[in-house]
Amino acid sequence: MTTAFDRKEVARAFQHPSASGVLASTLERSVEAAHRAHDQVEWEALRSAAHDIKAYAIANLDTLLMQFETQFTARGGTVLWAPTASDGVAHLLDICRRHGATSVVKGKSMVSEELAINEHLASAGIEPVETDLGEYIIQLAGQRPSHIVGPALHLSRQDVGKLFATKLGIAYTEDPEALMLAARTRLRARYMQAQVGMTGVNFAVAETGTIAVIENEGNGGLSSSVPPVHVFLMGIEKVIPRLADLPIFLRILARAATGQKISTYTHHFLGAEPGKTIYCIIVDANRTKLLADPKTRESLYCIRCGACLNVCPIYRRAGGFAYGGAYAGPIGAVITPQLAGMERAGELPFVSTLCGACQDECPVKIDLPHQLVYLRHKAVDGGHARSSVINRGIAMWARAMQDLSSYRRSVAWLRRAAAIGRGVGWYPGVLGAWARNRTLPQPPKQSFKEWWERTR
């Protein structure tokens, strides 16, 4: 992963969550909309089916990817394999040079964010043009996306009004339609100028070589159809076995993401049209690490709907930037440490109560809370957990719990510490962190063990 990841910045962001509650109430409404959409269908049956298809696809990734390559190639496309993030970038830059591109129009793609494609294009003198409205806004603002589906979710329409007034030189307005039209007018010309269009991939069908791209604004359709060259950028996990599997995902993806029955546009690309050159860059970039470990494998089932972010009480308060990478929320806390490296992002799995709301919401039923706690273990084992008083305290506690007499001594010690703290009105360390906003319960004189011994 080549996006910026600053460990200290992440820790700080989680220590100072937004108090406004605007994000939380927006996301609450979007979860309610999703739940209404779930109720229109046999939601649990669809989730199970989607989970099983993904389980099959990920278990047979090697053969399915080869099958996809064969089909895609037979229909006039070129598959380019990218074992690393920089291989993916290099492939795209090669394509741009080969076709003399000075600009690239881009549909929304999270892998593009992960690989920091825009920065790499710009430093090669090629202008990246984001055409998804949310992506367009944050590109103008010089920011990263804060949400998998709604990249500009952190900005209000007033923020966008001010941004457009400054950057586009239009009169200030906060009317969403006027703002949309301002962007639309400017983007139309860019489609005609660009030699290369790039989009993400929602599903790549091994059986036929079909690629499905799902979007709501029509910008993906224009980015893919207007320029003479179309580059698909996808992670290895996007392949599904059969065309017949696709409708299941179409029915769950929009419902989980936005509460729509189906997205406005579902493009099915099958081979190269006459006069068109198509490429598919397939990126590993450490996904095989997630694959190799049975306990993290399920994270590759993700269809990037953002539902786990919407329901997550941590994301609702901390927002997307706190996660420091391309992917925020519970799925980000699971995959970023593996994609970007434990040594950089090992803290993310710890910023969770392990409440499991994300798993309930996930349309493919990924066991996110278990993966979070498993990654904590990997972080500790690899020496990547933030060494803290708490961790040392737990290790000491665990040792003391190994026999009854040291248990009793520890309890006596804690009682004394609590009594002293109560006396002086100050508690050290973790007790202090607790007591700043919460009263500390006072241990009664007699523990249960003592009561039991006295009454039996």
Add this chain to the structure above:
Amino acid sequence: MAVTFSATARYKAGEHVALFLPCYCDVLFPYVGQAMVALFSRLGIALEYPMEQTCCGQPAFNAGQWDEARTLGARFSRVFGEYQWIVVPSGSCGAMARGFYKYMDPESPAAAVGTRVYDLATFVFEILGRTDVGARFDGRVTYLEGCHGKRELGASAAAKTLLKAVRGLDYVELPNIDECCGFGGTFAVKYPELSVSMGQAKCTSIAQTGASVVSSQDSSCLMHIEGLIRKSQPSTSLQFLHLAQILAAT
């Protein structure tokens, strides 16, 4: 939510039942253990308390310190190994014994003993097959859901059904009951700002119910919410009672 009975075996009269009391309850909330003893005695079961029990290892497991968690899991399996039935007044510690020992090491003795561990609500409702436990409690009560009890153990419907069957008890559902209260073990002190913000949302929901009592199957979540409310309103008349205390009341 529909209440369904699983195909688990039922308790037969005379079988031994061990009380697994969370370590923090032993020290901070001994009356939860006492309420368990009183409740089960009324139901005709003399709970046994293996004195050697300490901590199930969940704090270490959640902190990623699995070597420590495994050691305590092995110890748990020795202390509780002889019991066919083990009941714990906590969804969280119940999830550790029933789910997480197995998640760490599916073949371990701890995982095997863990399958015999039940949270209070599930044990009474499903294993004993009781809805009315003969309790009487006058008051408007809301239920604070523990996430592990709900999602790992599926104990939510059982707990609510038992509460609603208590004579004199006026049950009122907590708005946003599914949202975590923000306790999360060491999370509460590692990320206190997030934890407190989540807790405050829960306090607002509690205020909306007009309940005079907040009950839960997890004293840890209750401790967090009670602590928040008492800090800002030291003279609050709200009561915070473990499910066992309400079910034991007559």
